[in-house]
Amino acid sequence: MIRLVKDKLAGAGMLALAGVPGLVVFAMILGLYGRSRPILAAKPLSELLFSSSWHPLRGEFGLFTFIMGTLWVTAVAVAIAIPLCLLASIYLAEYAPRRLREWTAPLIDLLAGIPSVVFGVWGVLVVVPLIKNHVAPLAGVSSSGYCVLAAGIVLAVMVFPVIVHVSVEVLKTVPNEVREASLALGATRWQTIRHVVMRKAMPGVIAAVVLGLSRAFGETMAVLMVAGNVAAVPKTVFDPAYPLPALIANKYGEMLSVPMYDSALLLAALALLMVVLLVNVAARAILLRVERSVQ
Amino acid sequence: MRGAMDHDPPIRVKNLNIYYGREHALKNISVDIPGRTITAIIGPSGCGKTTLLKSFNRLVDLADGVAVSGEVLVDGENIYAPGVDVTRVRKKMGLLSQKPYPLPMSIYNNVAYGPRIHGTKKRGELDRIVERRLRESGLWDEVRDRLHAPASKLSLGQQQRLCLARGLAVEPEIILCDEPTSALDPVSSRRIEERFRELKSSYTIVVVTHILRQAKRLADYVIFLYLGELVEHGPAGKIFEEPEQAMTREYVKGSIS
Amino acid sequence: MDARKVEEFVWKTLAAAAAFALFLSLFLIMATILAKGLPSLNMAMLTQTPRGGYYLGKEGGILNAIVGSLYLAGGATALALFLSVPIVLYLNVYAKKRSRFVLFTRFSLDVLWGVPSIVYGAFGFTIMLLFGLKASLLGGIIAVALLILPIMSRAMDEVVRTVPHELFEASYALGATRLETALKVVARQAVPGIVTATLIAFGRGIGDAASVMFTAGFTDAVPSSLLRPAATLPLAIFYQLGTPFPEVQNRAYASALILTLIVLAISLVSRVLARNLTKHIVK
Numbered sequence: 112m113i114r115l116v117k118d119k120l121a122g123a124g125m126l127a128l129a130g131v132p133g134l135v136v137f138a139m140i141l142g143l144y145g146r147s148r149p150i151l152a153a154k155p156l157s158e159l160l161f162s163s164s165w166h167p168l169r170g171e172f173g174l175f176t177f178i179m180g181t182l183w184v185t186a187v188a189v190a191i192a193i194p195l196c197l198l199a200s201i202y203l204a205e206y207a208p209r210r211l212r213e214w215t216a217p218l219i220d221l222l223a224g225i226p227s228v229v230f231g232v233w234g235v236l237v238v239v240p241l242i243k244n245h246v247a248p249l250a251g252v253s254s255s256g257y258c259v260l261a262a263g264i265v266l267a268v269m270v271f272p273v274i275v276h277v278s279v280e281v282l283k284t285v286p287n288e289v290r291e292a293s294l295a296l297g298a299t300r301w302q303t304i305r306h307v308v309m310r311k312a313m314p315g316v317i318a319a320v321v322l323g324l325s326r327a328f329g330e331t332m333a334v335l336m337v338a339g340n341v342a343a344v345p346k347t348v349f350d351p352a353y354p355l356p357a358l359i360a361n362k363y364g365e366m367l368s369v370p371m372y373d374s375a376l377l378l379a380a381l382a383l384l385m386v387v388l389l390v391n392v393a394a395r396a397i398l399l400r401v402e403r404s405v406q
Numbered sequence: 407m408r409g410a411m412d413h414d415p416p417i418r419v420k421n422l423n424i425y426y427g428r429e430h431a432l433k434n435i436s437v438d439i440p441g442r443t444i445t446a447i448i449g450p451s452g453c454g455k456t457t458l459l460k461s462f463n464r465l466v467d468l469a470d471g472v473a474v475s476g477e478v479l480v481d482g483e484n485i486y487a488p489g490v491d492v493t494r495v496r497k498k499m500g501l502l503s504q505k506p507y508p509l510p511m512s513i514y515n516n517v518a519y520g521p522r523i524h525g526t527k528k529r530g531e532l533d534r535i536v537e538r539r540l541r542e543s544g545l546w547d548e549v550r551d552r553l554h555a556p557a558s559k560l561s562l563g564q565q566q567r568l569c570l571a572r573g574l575a576v577e578p579e580i581i582l583c584d585e586p587t588s589a590l591d592p593v594s595s596r597r598i599e600e601r602f603r604e605l606k607s608s609y610t611i612v613v614v615t616h617i618l619r620q621a622k623r624l625a626d627y628v629i630f631l632y633l634g635e636l637v638e639h640g641p642a643g644k645i646f647e648e649p650e651q652a653m654t655r656e657y658v659k660g661s662i663s
Numbered sequence: 664m665d666a667r668k669v670e671e672f673v674w675k676t677l678a679a680a681a682a683f684a685l686f687l688s689l690f691l692i693m694a695t696i697l698a699k700g701l702p703s704l705n706m707a708m709l710t711q712t713p714r715g716g717y718y719l720g721k722e723g724g725i726l727n728a729i730v731g732s733l734y735l736a737g738g739a740t741a742l743a744l745f746l747s748v749p750i751v752l753y754l755n756v757y758a759k760k761r762s763r764f765v766l767f768t769r770f771s772l773d774v775l776w777g778v779p780s781i782v783y784g785a786f787g788f789t790i791m792l793l794f795g796l797k798a799s800l801l802g803g804i805i806a807v808a809l810l811i812l813p814i815m816s817r818a819m820d821e822v823v824r825t826v827p828h829e830l831f832e833a834s835y836a837l838g839a840t841r842l843e844t845a846l847k848v849v850a851r852q853a854v855p856g857i858v859t860a861t862l863i864a865f866g867r868g869i870g871d872a873a874s875v876m877f878t879a880g881f882t883d884a885v886p887s888s889l890l891r892p893a894a895t896l897p898l899a900i901f902y903q904l905g906t907p908f909p910e911v912q913n914r915a916y917a918s919a920l921i922l923t924l925i926v927l928a929i930s931l932v933s934r935v936l937a938r939n940l941t942k943h944i945v946k
């Protein structure tokens with residue numbers, strides 16, 4: 112009898128705690144929305160999102176510059192990371208001798224855990240000077256090195272281990288017999304990878320890429336350290352950018368005396384949260400659909 | 407060309423040794439596989455049947471730490487000689503595995519996959535190939551109105567016949583089968599066997615099987631392996647009725663399994 | 664040569680080059696951190712707090728950040744563990760397998776997993792304002808605990824989900840209640856997974872800067888209570904790298920090296936533990 116009571120009690124307690132994740136999501140959305148209400152009431156949403164006039168002291172809070180900063184940096188990171196990661200995962204999962212694979216898998220795991228600030232330090236010490244002294248002159252422009260490209264490179268390198276780790280795992284789940292079926296028809300390894308293995312692994316690979324993308328998208332510190340943080344919409348990859356997370360990190364907590372300032376920054380945080388939510392929902396929908404059409 | 411080959415055995419194995427790391431999987435095998443017949447490789451599980459089969463199209467290469475010595479001559483050419491184009495060797499042979507593994511695409515594309523990777527792009531030609539091969543494998547009537555449905559929607563038996571059609575589409579001379587009915591129900595198995603009997607007038611078929619009755623039903627020629635060694639080989643009648651080796655006698659009587 | 668062979672060669676080479684580039688870049692990062700960090704690393708760096716202010720003072724070390732980070736990540740990990748274990752056990756033992764609640768909770772964990780740490784920081788700070796709390800060790804612990812909760816829960820969930828169904832049945836068949844099954848069978852079966860998940864979460868927690876920026880603050884002193892601000896290694900790197908003084912920048916490099924070493928050590932330990940703890944596991 113006592114055992115059953117205990118069982119029921121523990122169940123109720125666990126249920127309460129199991130509600131925490133859902134509760135936190137709601138609390139975050141509601142909390143951030145609540146705090147950004149003042150600015151949403153004072154300004155139309157279109158102005159907040161699409162005006163690039165950011166003059167807090169004059170009461171102008173256009174976030175467009177920062178949104179573009181985030182998009183530029185994420186796009187560059189994705190453009191660098193996706194092809195490199197896919198090719199590297201294919202090499203490690205399909206071509207590399209087993210020894211090499213056994214050696215590199217834990218290494219990739221280790222690297223996935225390195226904190227983003229450390230990537231930022233590397234960016235400041237290596238990538239920024241490299242762009243300033245070599246890459247930008249090569250392209251015929253002058254740049255401080257603190258720019259979209261630097262941030263993109265640092266982010267790309269940061270998400271490498273994450274994407275590669277998951278992609279390799281996914282490629283390994285494709286049964287060997289499927290490869291054999293294609294090879295037995297006289298297909299080359301590459302034809303097998305391209306037409307059969309990748310196709311079979313596509314849902315998982317998409318998930319890996321989305322994972323990496325959402326990591327890059329919300330990354331704060333590494334970007335903050337190398338993006339330059341100039342409030343202007345970048346025109347080339349050699350221009351500085353000021354992504355949303357960097358804006359929040361730099362300004363939040365300082366400027367609480369300026370009216371509406373914190374409200375605008377929390378709106379930025381809310382925007383980041385909503386994008387993550389949408390990406391999650393969209394990724395799920397895509398995965399379901401891809402799974403259905405492939406399997 | 408083809409006429410000359412009919413006299414020579416299409417596959418000739420000479421002193422073949424295969425190691426997986428330290429394990430000596432095949433020990434000095436020498437045997438000829440006769441053309442346009444069904445050859446059954448029999449023996450208890452773990453005796454190297456599948457390894458021998460996969461050595462014919464060099465799929466053994468895919469295993470980690472594998473080492474091969476000796477020769478396998480396909481149409482008189484040693485496929486383990488340096489510089490051999492493995493894809494060309496493999497194109498000469500269709501493969502049916504234990505479980506059907508359709509490629510992750512439609513029924514049509516499964517069959518068209520082989521011809522496509524070998525350079526056939528024209529739609530009309532592909533259509534003809536797909537129909538012909540599906541007919542040959544006895545699947546056409548069941549799938550003709552849903553060629554573009556995913557292959558995974560077919561029943562297991564249908565999938566196995568699709569895999570057969572897929573293999574035939576690259577115009578092989580030889581069909582290699584690794585216990586092709588072990589995952590199928592009796593009716594589907596029977597259908598596959600019927601196909602083999604029909605196809606043997608134009609193809610050399612090699613079947614790995616651990617089902618003695620299947621070997622008796624199908625085989626013209628039998629190879630008996632035990633623990634990586636070739637114990638005996640010869641025409642089916644001889645192996646099943648009056649084997650020379652005591653070991654073979656025990657096995658075909660069902661004492662060893 | 665045949666076009667297919669050229670294609671094969673080109674792609675294989677590209678793939679190998681990509682893998683090489685990837686490892687090279689990661690190797691270069693480690694080399695940079697080592698080359699910059701090692702010369703700045705000495706006993707004083709490890710045993711002293713910065714003197715004359717962390718931003719301007721040229722003397723002293725980073726003891727404040729090392730201790731602060733360990734306190735903060737330790738506290739956050741403990742808090743997250745206290746939440747994660749019941750959540751995961753509830754999802755896998757008590758709840759009906761595909762109920763809405765289970766799906767919704769897993770979805771929430773996925774969403775939280777993807778929420779940028781700066782959002783945790785900003786959200787945490789607004790909550791603290793609500794309760795009149797100032798930037799403090801406690802605030803940092805709560806923010807980081809929320810940040811690592813999804814990482815920990817999801818990792819554990821993956822492990823517990825692989826516990827064979829028959830094991831549950833065997834336990835129920837012996838007349839065990841769900842609680843007893845959860846604690847005596849499932850939890851024990853999942854111990855290696857729980858340990859690994861905890862360590863991974865600790866590693867993530869100790870390395871994150873954006874979530875503690877507003878919530879934990881920064882200080883020269885080793886925190887003496889939960890309500891005092893606490894310095895952390897990631898922020899020590901960030902702030903001190905930004906000064907014009909090489910002496911102060913050295914503290915940043917030393918912090919980067921120490922942080923990296925801590926994270927790598929944790930990762931290694933979790934690997935070794937995972938391997939050694941799997942003795943009593945039924946597969």
